[in-house]
Amino acid sequence: MAKWNRQLLDKYCKEYRVPVISFISSKPEDQLKRIKIKGSSLWMWQNQRIYNLTVSPSPIHKISRIGAYRNPNVPSSPPDWVLFEIPSKNFEPILTGTVRNGYERAVVIRDKGAEDGVERVIFGRNLTDFQVKMCFLDAIWWAMGTKETFQLDRYVQVDIDDIFVGAQGTRIVEEDVRHLIESQKSFRKSVENFKFMLGFSGSYFRNGDDLEDRGDEFLVESAKEFVWFPHMWRHNHAHEHNFTYLEAIMVQNRIFAQNMHLPVDYPYAIAPQHDGVFPVHEEMFEAWKKVWNVSVTATEEYPHFKPPTARKGFIHSGIHVLPRQTCGLYTHTQFFDEYPEGFEKVIRSIQGGDLFFTILLNPISIFMTHQQNYAHDRLALYTFENLFRFLKCWTNIQLKWQDPISSAEMYFRKFPEERVPVWTNPCTDPRHQAILPPSYNCSRKSLPDLLILGPQKTGSTALGSFLSLHPNVSQNVPVPGSFEEVQFFGGQNYLKGVQWYMSNFPNSTASTTVIYEKSATYFDNPAAPKQAAALIPRAKLIVILQNPSQRAYSWYQHLLAHKDPTVISSGSSLLSILSTNSTTSPMWKIRQRCISGGKYVQHLDKWLEHYSLQQIYFVDADELRNEPAKVLTSITKWLDLPDFPFETHIRFSPSKGFHCRLIDGKTLCLGGSKGRKYDEMAPELREKLDEIFEMDNSALYKFLKKMRLKIPDWLQEAVRGRA
Numbered sequence: 001m002a003k004w005n006r007q008l009l010d011k012y013c014k015e016y017r018v019p020v021i022s023f024i025s026s027k028p029e030d031q032l033k034r035i036k037i038k039g040s041s042l043w044m045w046q047n048q049r050i051y052n053l054t055v056s057p058s059p060i061h062k063i064s065r066i067g068a069y070r071n072p073n074v075p076s077s078p079p080d081w082v083l084f085e086i087p088s089k090n091f092e093p094i095l096t097g098t099v100r101n102g103y104e105r106a107v108v109i110r111d112k113g114a115e116d117g118v119e120r121v122i123f124g125r126n127l128t129d130f131q132v133k134m135c136f137l138d139a140i141w142w143a144m145g146t147k148e149t150f151q152l153d154r155y156v157q158v159d160i161d162d163i164f165v166g167a168q169g170t171r172i173v174e175e176d177v178r179h180l181i182e183s184q185k186s187f188r189k190s191v192e193n194f195k196f197m198l199g200f201s202g203s204y205f206r207n208g209d210d211l212e213d214r215g216d217e218f219l220v221e222s223a224k225e226f227v228w229f230p231h232m233w234r235h236n237h238a239h240e241h242n243f244t245y246l247e248a249i250m251v252q253n254r255i256f257a258q259n260m261h262l263p264v265d266y267p268y269a270i271a272p273q274h275d276g277v278f279p280v281h282e283e284m285f286e287a288w289k290k291v292w293n294v295s296v297t298a299t300e301e302y303p304h305f306k307p308p309t310a311r312k313g314f315i316h317s318g319i320h321v322l323p324r325q326t327c328g329l330y331t332h333t334q335f336f337d338e339y340p341e342g343f344e345k346v347i348r349s350i351q352g353g354d355l356f357f358t359i360l361l362n363p364i365s366i367f368m369t370h371q372q373n374y375a376h377d378r379l380a381l382y383t384f385e386n387l388f389r390f391l392k393c394w395t396n397i398q399l400k401w402q403d404p405i406s407s408a409e410m411y412f413r414k415f416p417e418e419r420v421p422v423w424t425n426p427c428t429d430p431r432h433q434a435i436l437p438p439s440y441n442c443s444r445k446s447l448p449d450l451l452i453l454g455p456q457k458t459g460s461t462a463l464g465s466f467l468s469l470h471p472n473v474s475q476n477v478p479v480p481g482s483f484e485e486v487q488f489f490g491g492q493n494y495l496k497g498v499q500w501y502m503s504n505f506p507n508s509t510a511s512t513t514v515i516y517e518k519s520a521t522y523f524d525n526p527a528a529p530k531q532a533a534a535l536i537p538r539a540k541l542i543v544i545l546q547n548p549s550q551r552a553y554s555w556y557q558h559l560l561a562h563k564d565p566t567v568i569s570s571g572s573s574l575l576s577i578l579s580t581n582s583t584t585s586p587m588w589k590i591r592q593r594c595i596s597g598g599k600y601v602q603h604l605d606k607w608l609e610h611y612s613l614q615q616i617y618f619v620d621a622d623e624l625r626n627e628p629a630k631v632l633t634s635i636t637k638w639l640d641l642p643d644f645p646f647e648t649h650i651r652f653s654p655s656k657g658f659h660c661r662l663i664d665g666k667t668l669c670l671g672g673s674k675g676r677k678y679d680e681m682a683p684e685l686r687e688k689l690d691e692i693f694e695m696d697n698s699a700l701y702k703f704l705k706k707m708r709l710k711i712p713d714w715l716q717e718a719v720r721g722r723a
């Protein structure tokens with residue numbers, strides 16, 4: 001790092017007490033073994049091999065067990081460790097290693113900052129070794145100062161799906177059930193309250209050979225030992241069925257549970273192969289709620305199966321969907337020596353690999369296993385017994401079990417930002433596409449290519465209506481209740497889901513090249529950019545640049561015309577509304593609605609976090625009002641649409657005072673709510689508004705100039721006028 005930058009960084013870290021975590025790697029070509037670290041009294045050795053690793057006593061450790069000691073299979077690993085000499089009290093070893101001649105050196109060391117005021121945790125190794133990786137996690141938690149909030153509790157739930165499902169020869173027998181009960185008891189020594197959760201499909205009860213049938217019977221006789229939840233009557237794929245069918249088969253499964261006295265104590269259910277959970281099959285959600293009163297489920301598919309570390313939860317239609325983890329056991333894995341790529345893979349995952357870190361990094365881990373994993377070699381029992389033992393040996397983690405309803409409550413309290421789902425296009429993920437209800441048609445264009453973002457009162461309706469004249473353009477059907485706009489992103493309609501959104505675009509034909517949607521509420525909605533980009537990342541966007549003072553005045557006229565109770569009851573002029581400074585009064589809300597949309601750069605910044613500038617087209621509102629055909633011709637080019645003679649389809653209406661569409665010789669203007677007649681703004685009000693928007697206008701001017709985009713005349717004047 002350049003000296004100057006380094007000084008700045010150190011100054012910052014010192015002043016704000018921000019610790020630094022850094023990594024140093026060996027240079028294999030370097031002859032020099034012992035090197036002094038610049039600016040520090042610390043000496044390091046590079047290209048080293050270590051023979052033992054020990055977790056040193058340090059307040060940094062939260063999850064790593066102090067004193068834990070191991071020989072990390074050294075002879076086979078290359079001599080590429082960097083080790084630090086443990087010098088004075090200014091340093092504290094975090095993890096130490098012994099070299100061949102018996103010296104103890106630090107693999108991870110803490111510089112307490114006594115020498116230059118900056119605290120550091122320095123790693124002489126990458127994160128491939130699980131103990132070094134645990135030290136890294138400990139160092140992060142320590143650096144974040146989460147002493148009070150950091151928790152050692154980790155909740156583990158093991159679901160056994162496909163109970164009663166499976167061909168003869170793959171199913172559990174009485175002996176397996178006895179082992180299941182015994183293991184559950186012994187797991188409780190490592191996992192407080194541990195219970196296996198059994199997902200049953202009643203239709204296949206006693207569907208095996210004699211021994212397996214006895215296994216089923218014994219499982220039912222031992223039902224009270226476990227927690228039971230409904231799977232599906234015949235392992236059905238939910239997406240293939242409608243509500244009536246799903247309800248009928250769920251009722252069958254429920255009757256089975258009642259007859260067999262299975263304790264289904266929690267409103268929790270799992271769909272075979274996650275089918276219907278994400279992408280959401282609304283009819284399955286409805287049937288679940290009606291038959292089982294389900295309020296919690298789990299899936300591996302949200303937002304996507306891969307990467308497994310990025311799985312999240314969401315709430316839809318009152319059902320809490322928790323993320324579900326994979327443990328490497330599938331229906332076909334029943335024998336150690338037939339495990340694909342060797343059972344070593346699962347062992348590596350347990351011993352400091354993916355499975356181990358899944359538990360460390362998730363407050364709640366819900367694992368999916370299958371009935372078959374408890375038959376024959378009982379791979380699941382082996383896996384979890386060893387996983388729990390390994391965690392107990394190397395970490396301070398407290399493993400616990402709790403019911404899924406409590407887990408859902410805890411999960412969404414911890415991650416409230418995940419409550420609202422982020423919808424993605426199911427047609428772009430092959431796994432999602434494979435479980436889509438037939439009502440989805442991925443071969444048909446049903447999502448927009450273009451969003452007209454607004455903001456409100458900038459001429460967005462006029463722009464949309466003119467664009468629709470083009471024969472290759474189609475738009476959404478009018479949506480009642482929201483001024484015909486879809487208002488999906490960032491609004492209440494978003495909760496209705498992707499299928500609802502798609503259903504608004506039924507009109508595209510073979511000649512449609514561009515589907516657009518105009519919701520003028522999008523531009524200044526803080527959630528809209530992220531949600532839009534998740535569903536239609538390649539969409540193009542149009543933003544209309546209107547003088548914000550004029551826009552605010554137009555919005556005020558809209559409220560007056562709609563007899564907004566706050567505006568009417570207070571008899572407020574816009575000037576007095578603007579002077580409100582009580583942020584809790586209803587007037588403040590009005591003030592904000594008048595102003596918000598005009599703060600262009602503030603909102604553009606959010607859109608530009610998710611879309612590139614090349615995807616955005618800026619329209620000058622004055623130009624749109626005065627020369628709409630010219631504006632539409634440019635937009636057509638930008639959209640790569642064939643030319644269209646807009647000038648012969650748009651005509652100025654002297655009575656309306658605006659341009660209107662000319663269809664079959666008839667002039668069709670927008671309704672009375674667009675292009676209202678009202679007095680011009682008083683100079684005093686204009687002055688006040690211009691003053692409010694001064695900074696925003698200046699920011700917009702600079703932004704357009706920097707991006708070499710056209711600066712509207714009104715903006716040139718506004719900036720010049722206040723210079």
Ligand SMILES: Nc1ncnc2c1ncn2[C@@H]1O[C@H](COP(=O)(O)OS(=O)(=O)O)[C@@H](OP(=O)(O)O)[C@H]1O
Pocket residue numbers: 454455456457458459460461462520554555557624625658659660670673674675676
């Ligand atoms: N051709 C044409 N016809 C009618 N109105 C036109 C047209 N071109 C621009 N305008 C201006 O559009 C303003 C309404 O903007 P929006 O359509 O964006 O409003 S909304 O947010 O969707 O309600 C509207 O605002 P008001 O004049 O305040 O009614 C108009 O000034």
